[in-house]
Amino acid sequence: MAASKTLTFALMDPPYENARSTTALRLIDCALRRGHNVNVFAYEGGVGLAFAKQAPHPNAMHGRDVAQEDHPNPKDWITALLKEAEQRGTKLDWVQCGMCVDERGAGEAVAGLRRGSPADLWKFAQASDNTLIIPSK
Amino acid sequence: MADYLLIESRDLFESNDTAYFYDLAESLVREGNRVSLFLIQNGVLPTRRSERSAALSRIAKAGVELLADDFSLRERGIRNEKLIADVRPASLDFVIDCLAAGRKTLWH
Numbered sequence: 001m002a003a004s005k006t007l008t009f010a011l012m013d014p015p016y017e018n019a020r021s022t023t024a025l026r027l028i029d030c031a032l033r034r035g036h037n038v039n040v041f042a043y044e045g046g047v048g049l050a051f052a053k054q055a056p057h058p059n060a061m062h063g064r065d066v067a068q069e070d071h072p073n074p075k076d077w078i079t080a081l082l083k084e085a086e087q088r089g090t091k092l093d094w095v096q097c098g099m100c101v102d103e104r105g106a107g108e109a110v111a112g113l114r115r116g117s118p119a120d121l122w123k124f125a126q127a128s129d130n131t132l133i134i135p136s137k
Numbered sequence: 138m139a140d141y142l143l144i145e146s147r148d149l150f151e152s153n154d155t156a157y158f159y160d161l162a163e164s165l166v167r168e169g170n171r172v173s174l175f176l177i178q179n180g181v182l183p184t185r186r187s188e189r190s191a192a193l194s195r196i197a198k199a200g201v202e203l204l205a206d207d208f209s210l211r212e213r214g215i216r217n218e219k220l221i222a223d224v225r226p227a228s229l230d231f232v233i234d235c236l237a238a239g240r241k242t243l244w245h
Binding site for chain 2: 005007019020023026027030031034036129130132133134135
């Protein structure tokens, strides 16, 4: 494996709407597994990915209860990524854009994230080996 | 000469911009740069042999390296034997390695 680098990802999409969210989390997972440190700047709808009050639900149409439906929520995937980074001795620094959080009333995020501003994206980019912006349409 | 990684997440039916992104990849190669185009999500759909795959074959001939996310291919039931010869299935490890290597990376 190559030497550990620091990579920054900027995520803009809200949860449950586009494959970009899933792809972004896959990329972060892959980077952590390869031993890299990862910075994330979540902005606009992207701050909803970590919203703590996401809840699994049953699917009455298919006759499945909550357990059977096993509905995935991105907040749990983010928590798993934070745990994975900790176990691997790498760093996952996830910043939620504060203005975007306030606009959406999405202040309750899963543990391990921090509030910031677009200036943090600039700081991340300055301190990183590379930055990937994943924009919405 | 610079190293570029272009990531295309849309297909030609979904977005007219996709053709421009292919053109960008080809233009960068013609300017003497190294370019890989990584197809992901619906971006993998034109990798099947079809009229739409001709645009990919064209830029491959120009020197653009073409890769398709293996996960996105499986999601869409596209088997490797259905791919045009110019495309190589690859995992996201490829993208992470390019980022770690400092290649200029653009997402569309």
